């Protein structure tokens with residue numbers, strides 16, 4: 263049984279969540295940024311994490327999702343500025359599922375992650391982005407201890423699904 267936890271992270275939130283998920287796994291395991299994964303051969307499960315960008319998967323993470331082999335077990339996790347459990351992060355996870363079309367999705371998980379202040383300041387001035395930017399201000403302080411603990415629970419639930 264071998265597990266890979268991989269992530270794309272610009273400002274560290276998704277990396278934090280990835281590390282928490284990784285800590286909850288007690289079989290052979292590896293933790294790597296997505297850019298450093300050369301091959302996905304030999305992993306029974308891959309946890310793949312990304313920050314939501316423009317309500318979807320960041321362009322730099324797309325090739326990884328597209329190149330997953332047929333039937334590969336994966337579990338998706340993300341961090342996002344908008345409210346947890348809301349429509350927007352759900353939509354981003356659905357996009358990821360669509361892109362990783364050949365993989366077998368074991369589950370998805372998302373928590374809030376503090377949003378870069380300069381991004382909020384820029385978007386709040388634009389009428390079409392204002393509502394989102396105001397909502398995203400509430401992500402300050404996330405992911406917090408409780409979010410990271412939920413990430414561990416997610417990891418355990420995924421492994422239980424494949425009998426570990």
Ligand SMILES: Cc1cc2nc3c(=O)[nH]c(=O)nc-3n(C[C@H](O)[C@H](O)[C@H](O)COP(=O)(O)O)c2cc1C
Pocket residue numbers: 270271272273274275276277312313314315316317318341342343344350351374375376377378381398
């Ligand atoms: C360029 C950019 C676009 C973003 N777009 C969204 C978005 O559409 N929806 C959202 O909820 N959060 C958005 N965010 C916020 C990030 O998803 C959030 O802060 C995340 O936790 C960052 O993760 P990271 O630190 O691993 O990069 C955006 C952030 C950046 C930098």
